[in-house]
Structures are given as C-alpha cells and as structure tokens.
Amino acid sequence: MKRASSLLFGLTAMALLTAGNCSRARVESVNQMNEGVQYAQAKRFVDAVKSLERATAIDSTNDQAYYNLALVHIELRSFERAKDDLAQAIAANGEVAGFHEKLGTVLIQLEDWAGAKEAFEKSIELDPDLFKAYFKLAQVLEELDDRQGALQRYTEAIQRGPRFLEAYSALGRLYADLGYLDESAQVLSSGLEVSMHGTEEEANLHHLLGTVYQQQRSFDQAIEHFRAALEIVPGMRDALFSLGWTYSLVDNREEARRYLKKFVDVAGRDAPAHYVKAAQDRLGELSVN
Secondary structure: OOOOOOOOOOOOHHHHHOOOOOOHHHHHHHHHHHHHHHHHHOOOHHHHHHHHHHHHHHOOOOHHHHHHHHHHHHHOOOHHHHHHHHHHHHHHOOOOHHHHHHHHHHHHHOOOHHHHHHHHHHHHHHOOOOHHHHHHHHHHHHHOOOHHHHHHHHHHHHHHOOOOHHHHHHHHHHHHHOOOHHHHHHHHHHHHHHOOOOOHHHHHHHHHHHHHHHHOOOHHHHHHHHHHHHHHOOOOHHHHHHHHHHHHHOOOHHHHHHHHHHHHHHOOOOOOHHHHHHHHHHHHHHHHO
16 A cells, blocks of 8 residues: 555647647646656656746646656655645546545545545546546545445456456455455456466465455365466565465375475565464474374
8 A cells, every 4th residue: 555656748838739728828737747747757856856846836727747746755755745636636627537546545645534535536536437536446445444345346346347356355355354255266366367378466366265265175176277377476575475385184194394485585574474473383383294
C-alpha cells in the first residue's frame, strides 16, 4: 500500500487551445507546463517543479498543469504537496475521474483512509470503467475493516478489468482470510486462466492457490501449485517455505529439508522472523527424527 507510481504526460498547446481557451495567459501557461513535463521526463525534477509552478501562476485554471505538478511531487514523495496540487486541479476541473483517482492514491500514502475512500468513490462515479479505482477502493475498505465492501469492490475490479491480475490475487487472498476457501480457489483459478505464462503474477497466483489447497488439506494439489510457482520464479521465498512446510506435513522429510533449507538460505533480513524461526525449528525436528 505504500508504493506510488506515476506517468508524467503533457498536452500540447494545440490540444488545450481547442478546448476553447485561447488567451495569451493560457498559451504561456501551456508552454511552461510542457517545458516542465520535459524536465520531469529527463528527471530534472527541481526544474520541472519551477516550470509547472510558473504554469499554474500564469493561469490558475490550467488543471493539467496542477496535475502534472502533482505527479512530479509524487515522484519526489512529497505527498502533502501532491495532495494540494490535486485539490487545485479538482477545483479547476472537478469532472476528471483521473484527478480524483490520483488524489485517492496520494491519500493512501498519507494513510487518510476516509479521504481516500471518498476520492475513489468520486472517480468511479465519474468513470465507472476505471477498474484500478475499484481495486484501490477495496484496499482502503480493508484498512477500514469493511471486508464485505472490499470483496464487492475487488469483484468489480475484475469485472471491469478482467485481465487485472492483482485483483484476482487480492480477492482470492481475502476470501481465504475470511474462510471461504472454495470461493478463493475459484477466483485464483480464474486468474490463472487469464494470466500471461511465465510471469511473476502467474507465479503469485500459483502460490496463493497452493496455500488454499494446503488449508483444505489437499496436499498433492498444494505441492503441484507451489512447484509451478517455483518453476516460474525459482527463488520465490514464500513458495520455498510453503513447499517445504507442505512436504513436512506429508512426511516427505528429504524434500521438506531441501526446500526449507533453501528458504532459510534466501530469506534475507526482510523475511518475517517468525517464518524463519518456524523453518529453522522444523529443520531441527526433521534432522532429529
């Protein structure tokens, strides 16, 4: 939930002028905006901010200049300033769904869950096909402990964006968390049907589906999916642990030791400590018995 990404873009002066505003101020504002976008694309962010701020000072109705300025501030992780920029863009033109969606994304970074919920709901109202807004709204609803609402919004994200694999993973994981294992398996299997072969997204779906089968004590199916994940991403840490642990549950000690040791070897400092300890303890038990 903490990652932020943006796509910098600029409209040409001609494109803006055809919108009906042909004033000299608008022309100069567009020129400054496009210069700022060029600086941003060259990663000269300080210069980009200066040009875009000049663009907004020259013409305070240039909503795209405010939006592009927000994108630069997001790149700089200046989320409070990005929030202010987007508020200005919306004040100038509140009918652009993307402005509200981006504001919601920024408010997630600021952990303003209620504000993010409102922003995503407005973006969906303006553009019902904005599938990533449904997905992000679902994430926010989870933070607000509205799991039923999150289930609905993840489902709508899939309906609006049937190849958006993150939504399948999130919906399948949430169903599993709520104990709806059959529904989880169905969603994750549907995700695999539309996933691109050999991608990390496919590997993640295999791993999640394996965990569901493990909970259902369908160990052979769980092992099959964990191995499929590792065929795609051989060093996938979660799959190494899950596969080793599942082998231990079926008393295949040799394979359990093999994969749990691989997990410990690649765990790294950022691995959850309780998983590392569990793997080490199980390895100890397998070595003694």
